[in-house]
Amino acid sequence: MFKKWLGYIAVSFAVLIGFSIVNTEQQVSATTEPHYTIATDTTFPPFEFQGKNGKYVGIDMDLLAAIAKKEHFTYKLTPMSFNSATQSVLSGQIDGVIAGMTITDEREAVFDFSKSYYKTGIIMAVNKASKIKKLTDLKGKTVALKTGTGSAEYARGIQKKYGFKVTYFNDSNTMYNDVKVGNSDATFEDMPVMQYAIKNGVALKIVTKPTLAGYYGFAVKKGQNKALLQAFNSGLAKIKADGTYQKIVNKYLDASASKFSGSKADNTTFWGLIKSNKTQFINGLVKTIQLTIISILLASIWGIILGLLGVSPYKWLQGLSTTIIYIFRGLPLMVLAFFIYIGLPNLTGDKIPAFVAGIVTLVLNEGAYIGAFVRGGIEAVDKGQMEAARSLGLPYGRAMSKVIMPQGVKIMIPSFINQFIITLKDTSILSAIGIIELTQTGTVIISRNMQGFKVWLIVAIIYLVVITLLTWLSNWVKTKMK
Amino acid sequence: MTVKVSVKDLHKSYGDNEVLKGINLDVQENEVVVMIGPSGSGKSTFLRTLNKLEEPTSGEITINGSNLLDPKTNLNKIRENIGMVFQHFNLFPHLTVLQNVMLAPTELKKADSSEAKKEALDLLDQVGLREKADAMPAQLSGGQKQRVAIARALAMKPSIMLFDEPTSALDPEMVGDVLAVMKDLAEKGMTMIVVTHEMGFAKQVADRVVFFADGYIREQGTPQEVFDNPQDPRAKDFLDKVLNV
Numbered sequence: 033m034f035k036k037w038l039g040y041i042a043v044s045f046a047v048l049i050g051f052s053i054v055n056t057e058q059q060v061s062a063t064t065e066p067h068y069t070i071a072t073d074t075t076f077p078p079f080e081f082q083g084k085n086g087k088y089v090g091i092d093m094d095l096l097a098a099i100a101k102k103e104h105f106t107y108k109l110t111p112m113s114f115n116s117a118t119q120s121v122l123s124g125q126i127d128g129v130i131a132g133m134t135i136t137d138e139r140e141a142v143f144d145f146s147k148s149y150y151k152t153g154i155i156m157a158v159n160k161a162s163k164i165k166k167l168t169d170l171k172g173k174t175v176a177l178k179t180g181t182g183s184a185e186y187a188r189g190i191q192k193k194y195g196f197k198v199t200y201f202n203d204s205n206t207m208y209n210d211v212k213v214g215n216s217d218a219t220f221e222d223m224p225v226m227q228y229a230i231k232n233g234v235a236l237k238i239v240t241k242p243t244l245a246g247y248y249g250f251a252v253k254k255g256q257n258k259a260l261l262q263a264f265n266s267g268l269a270k271i272k273a274d275g276t277y278q279k280i281v282n283k284y285l286d287a288s289a290s291k292f293s294g295s296k297a298d299n300t301t302f303w304g305l306i307k308s309n310k311t312q313f314i315n316g317l318v319k320t321i322q323l324t325i326i327s328i329l330l331a332s333i334w335g336i337i338l339g340l341l342g343v344s345p346y347k348w349l350q351g352l353s354t355t356i357i358y359i360f361r362g363l364p365l366m367v368l369a370f371f372i373y374i375g376l377p378n379l380t381g382d383k384i385p386a387f388v389a390g391i392v393t394l395v396l397n398e399g400a401y402i403g404a405f406v407r408g409g410i411e412a413v414d415k416g417q418m419e420a421a422r423s424l425g426l427p428y429g430r431a432m433s434k435v436i437m438p439q440g441v442k443i444m445i446p447s448f449i450n451q452f453i454i455t456l457k458d459t460s461i462l463s464a465i466g467i468i469e470l471t472q473t474g475t476v477i478i479s480r481n482m483q484g485f486k487v488w489l490i491v492a493i494i495y496l497v498v499i500t501l502l503t504w505l506s507n508w509v510k511t512k513m514k
Numbered sequence: 515m516t517v518k519v520s521v522k523d524l525h526k527s528y529g530d531n532e533v534l535k536g537i538n539l540d541v542q543e544n545e546v547v548v549m550i551g552p553s554g555s556g557k558s559t560f561l562r563t564l565n566k567l568e569e570p571t572s573g574e575i576t577i578n579g580s581n582l583l584d585p586k587t588n589l590n591k592i593r594e595n596i597g598m599v600f601q602h603f604n605l606f607p608h609l610t611v612l613q614n615v616m617l618a619p620t621e622l623k624k625a626d627s628s629e630a631k632k633e634a635l636d637l638l639d640q641v642g643l644r645e646k647a648d649a650m651p652a653q654l655s656g657g658q659k660q661r662v663a664i665a666r667a668l669a670m671k672p673s674i675m676l677f678d679e680p681t682s683a684l685d686p687e688m689v690g691d692v693l694a695v696m697k698d699l700a701e702k703g704m705t706m707i708v709v710t711h712e713m714g715f716a717k718q719v720a721d722r723v724v725f726f727a728d729g730y731i732r733e734q735g736t737p738q739e740v741f742d743n744p745q746d747p748r749a750k751d752f753l754d755k756v757l758n759v
Contacts, residue, residue, distance in 0.1 A: 423596070425591070425622060439606075
């Protein structure tokens with residue numbers, strides 16, 4: 033049995049290593065041009081959003097592509113939430129960020145910005161039916177803001193003066209929807225972004241003139257990636273001079289609603305949505321399944337090790353197991369994910385790919401739960417069983433694997449099945465560190481077509497189907513074991 | 515005569531509660547020692563220290579010339595040589611009767627599996643349960659379970675057998691079968707240490723009866739000496755109660 037487990041461990045590590053090799057191969061394209069990883073926001077149209085073919089488009093994206101071409105560098109784009117994007121740059125995981133990012137004094141303390149490539153202003157938008165017309169109407173109302181944005185900072189600055197409450201969201205579409213359904217009464221947003229969203233069917237209206245002119249800039253961590261920043265500035269000057277810049281901006285701001293987000297039929301009917309986003313849904317699902325399977329496998333091994341340490345005859349090993357279980361069961365999954373992905377590289381200086389960070393997060397968290405019930409399962413086996421096995425001369429490990437575990441595992445099976453399903457669902461939390469699994473796929477698709485209800489319904493159904501299949505599989509294994 | 519088990523000044527405490535207060539006992543080869551005494555007198559604890567299921571607090575235990583309490587001693591090797599039978603059988607419920615008996619010999623590579631199977635079936639024959647080889651423990655009666663447990667304990671060919679109240683958990687009509695198997699073993703010359711409340715068995719089979727009370731050995735001798743003419747007042751009192759029901 034132990035040999036079998038060793039085999040599983042070896043296979044799992046091989047799989048993990050395989051993944052990281054594949055990942056690095058993608059990053060290093062066969063060229064001598066400098067190569068960077070650049071983060072962007074998943075949902076900030078018209079600056080960045082996923083086009084109908086699944087590729088990222090938008091003013092930022094096209095500018096970056098044009099500049100890279102002029103300056104002869106290549107890059108790998110990593111879309112994630114705005115907050116994660118900026119933090120990933122600060123932690124050194126990623127070289128630069130272009131995400132409709134306003135240049136502010138606070139940000140300049142930790143980032144080096146390029147020359148501004150876009151001038152914008154902040155406007156207030158409200159529900160189409162709302163009576164709110166000006167800032168003074170906001171007294172006692174709730175305002176929806178997007179975490180970490182310039183608009184949010186602006187709103188906080190005037191919050192006292194106008195006496196409103198604020199609520200925060202991580203992506204624009206959820207924020208718009210909160211205003212649309214009436215949970216919040218207004219939102220502050222960069223003007224071009226709001227205009228584009230309204231053009232694409234968001235039922236809000238802009239009620240104020242643009243204020244507090246903001247300047248968007250491309251950012252790198254302070255003191256780092258000087259060559260990249262220089263290239264961006266020089267490329268920006270070149271495309272402004274030759275007219276490319278204006279062409280790009282016009283392309284998005286003058287675009288009709290369906291140009292980037294797909295035809296109306298594709299976006300409003302259930303089947304249309306599935307058909308037009310088939311590849312993205314499949315890719316997201318595959319990522320979710322990969323995360324689930326690798327995590328379940330490794331978390332089971334880790335959990336069984338923790339459980340075995342927990343019942344070991346040595347007090348210090350028991351204490352070690354209890355402490356590890358206590359810590360990782362006590363930490364919320366998302367905090368753990370951020371800590372590993374963003375916090376650890378700050379300490380060690382080594383980058384961790386998001387996928388690996390996600391797996392490590394799940395293994396530590398789910399492994400702690402598994403460890404707790406493995407220990408419980410072993411302890412539920414009658415003490416006389418171990419005594420009988422040891423009195424025959426079986427060493428501890430052999431007694432454990434041949435006598436105790438086979439009985440304990442039967443007790444643990446329902447908990448295992450439960451934990452597998454929880455693991456599958458918990459993969460959705462990893463969307464926070466930018467892994468485009470099924471949930472993040474939903475966010476990304478909605479940021480383009482604004483069809484929140486239908487897309488989340490599709491995502492929910494996919495989850496239910498996969499969970500049903502997983503339950504069937506687990507039950508089949510359960511009957512096989514009997 | 516060879517001394518198989520030698521115990522000197524053995525103490526065992528659970529916290530402040532001292533349950534063994536200096537036990538001295540030698541057991542000779544082929545000897546059958548039956549330990550009797552009231553509940554909580556320490557006899558079961560003493561038996562369990564002999565294969566170190568209980569860790570003694572102090573004292574010396576020598577099994578076949580090896581110091582049991584020396585950390586360098588290979589405990590598993592010594593345990594292979596001491597079979598143990600428990601009050602509650604402790605059969606492995608996920609294995610068949612045959613697998614229960616074969617587990618230790620095959621795991622410890624004492625025999626290849628066909629040889630181990632043959633020996634296991636012979637042992638089941640010896641306890642009269644060959645036809646139950648493929649049954650699961652849950653399908654057996656208590657008496658059958660205990661006979662399988664004896665066969666399992668014999669599978670490593672031990673030279674010493676420990677019995678910890680082997681009939682206490684049995685229905686009365688099952689007791690006889692188990693005692694018969696034990697008697698048979700004794701007649702074949704097995705060195706046996708038995709904790710029991712079966713006074714009839716003690717009288718018939720024991721070479722020596724040892725009376726425990728309050729963590730001490732209060733009296734020992736041949737069954738005749740102990741049963742017919744006990745010297746210690748505690749022993750007298752105990753035997754009055756159990757013999758004159």
